[in-house]
Amino acid sequence: MASLSEYDFSCPVCHEIFKNPILLSCSHSFCKECLQQFWRTKKTQECPVCRRRSSKHYPPVNLALKNLCESFLKERNERRSSGSEEICSLHSEKLKLFCLEDKQLVCVVCMNSQKHVNHTFRPIDEVIPSYKEELNTALKSLQKKLKHNERMKGEFEKTVEHIKSQAEHTERQIKQQFEKLHQFLRDEEEATITALREEEEQKKQMMKEKLEEMNRHISALSHTIKDTEEMMKASDVCFLKEFPVSMERVQISSQPDPQTPSGALIHVPRYLGNLPFRVWKKMQDIVQNKEGESEGEINGAGIESEGEEGTGSDGSEEALDRARIGAADEEGEQISTEEIDMWTEETSDREGVLMTGSGPTSAQGPTPPRRNPKRNRHPPIKLSLESQVVKLESDLQKIERGRKVWLKAKNKRSSRALHAP
Template sequence: MRRPPFSNSILKMKRTYPSGSQKQKKKQEEEEKRKHDSGALLKFLSPPPPSQADSPVPPPDSENGAVLKSLSPLPQTEDTPVHSPYSENVPSTLTLQQQLPANDEEMPLTSSTCSSIDDLDKECLQQFWRTKKTQECPVCRRRSSRDEPPVRLALKNLCESFLKERNERRSSGSEEICSLHSEKLKLFCLEDKQPVCVVCMNSQKHDNHKFRPISEVVSSYKEELNTALKSLQEKLQHNERMKGEFKKTVRHIKSQAEHTERQIKQQFEKLHQFLRDEEEATITALREEEEQKKQMMKEKLEEMNRHISALSHTIKDMEEMMKASDVCFLKEFPVSMERVQISSQPDPQTPSGALIHVPRYLGNLPFRVWKKMQDIVQNILINHTEND
């Protein structure tokens, strides 16, 4: 694919990079980004140029990008009030520098941030404290009761506000600028899948990578995305149709369940009615047999009462004959013996079949009822087959 005119000359340039491990390369890139952010912050924080009437103030060092690291103001003591950086009572850098001791060895501040004593680097201040037996302010020599230097909240909030504003500007309209080199993003790295600037293309991070103009890659990617978009739109339409079908199915399921429930109740009601009828018929048969058996036993009981009465009279007559005179006894003896023979017939016994035949009602009762239910079950199966 054809490269833009500027890319050929750049690719022919000899790349010179400091040798070292990947860790050193990463550290160099981070340092480069930090310097860029620091310069932008100092440009934002720097005051307007003084007029001729104002006393000249030396501009801040360009290396003051270290302000983005952990910054600490002068250590606050118990007797020292805290001032806002926007207050009129805040001492200037020149005034604070005049308060420093003459001997520079007493306060070995080596960081570029410490060129302005308004804000001391945390590491330099801790290094200064390690050389002293007490934790004292390097400016006013007052002792501090804190183990850690206090953070200057006003400056910390100012830095955070600046970074937030810068990020908002980038997100709103600065996407086309490289965050590392502040160059316009014109190329696209095919290996890393991200836009890069010309400086990034020649950096070691993108060594031996392939690049394409952004416009060319965007056209190809848009075509690919458009194809995927059409597929998703078709899938969405299909899902919408299926959603409608699912809703219809839900309504049909509800109607089907209600109809089936009614049929179940009807079928069970038929079975219940059949069982109630069978129960009633069986109990009726039992009552009829009961009446028959009771009537038979009543007749047997009346017969037994008559036999007992006859025996009682015979016994009474024979006892009276035994008391009669001899002549009367002999005259009545043949008649009395005849009556005894008649009364000596076999005693009546309990007739067979006098009791209720219980197995007739309880024996295999479920099976007998099921046999009678075959006709009903057959009708249910026929109706079920027709509905299917």
């Protein structure tokens, strides 16, 4: 038993002495409570070490290991609680002094040896208070770190729930936008949601790994604190004998405080930013093929054919597109698409103009697509080239007004944010 260390009796999950150890089919042993808690977080019953799936739902108790752990704990407690004075292994004298330079117990003969020339010695009872105070200070620091880690664990758990909530909320928004499109867009909806789910699983897996790391860190700190507290209660000789090792262990455990990892949350704009416009661009070739059958007519499709990419240098088309999907400022506020659509419809009614299809591309640039609830209800209307040019000029004016409305709303929102308490 003396040749075995505490590591040989430590659970790989909690890093403490085994409590009611159970044996898996892969020959790895764990505390019963640790394994059950690990399995509750997994979909399959696998080994925490080798990831091999367990063939039994209720693994047997490892009686041999359980008895060894109990004997080890009993022997360790007896050794620590013993008040007998230690004997010098070199001179068979009682250890009565403490060398301040080497930080070890010595006997009277050791004090006069060549090894301790010009060293300073103190009686054991004189050095005990100062070293206990030093270790107690380090212990308090570890206790604060443990509390901080527990708080961070709670924050990580909340982050996991927030990621799930974000994913659900984003999925609802994606579905709401895809419902406004043609059945052709269902494939795009499925592809976008799949990408979202992959990122959700990636981010959740990242946070789960952080939580597992945090659990291991907390277990290690708890174990160090527990052992240090037990050593504080031991006899003076035993305390001083184990003090250097314990102090080194405490200092090793004092690692930097964990922080919430960057990029942990789902990048929502990746899925919602300009979504209708991006999908519309993918549909453009199909729409143009249909428009080729009735060139020069307004066919009620609600999408106007676009010329060479990059036309319209004034940026008004991009402004209307941003206004349609809602632009998010730094605080995450949005201009609702319903407000922009309502403004567009009111402007069209006021001017007596209703876009119902697409005409030939003019030199002044393409017109963004409009959703028309009355599509295909009226027969196509022949438009002369002159009337089409007039209509395009009118549309460009409406786009510019839409851009001004959007900029005004954004500036108003920024002003409120600056004056907010």
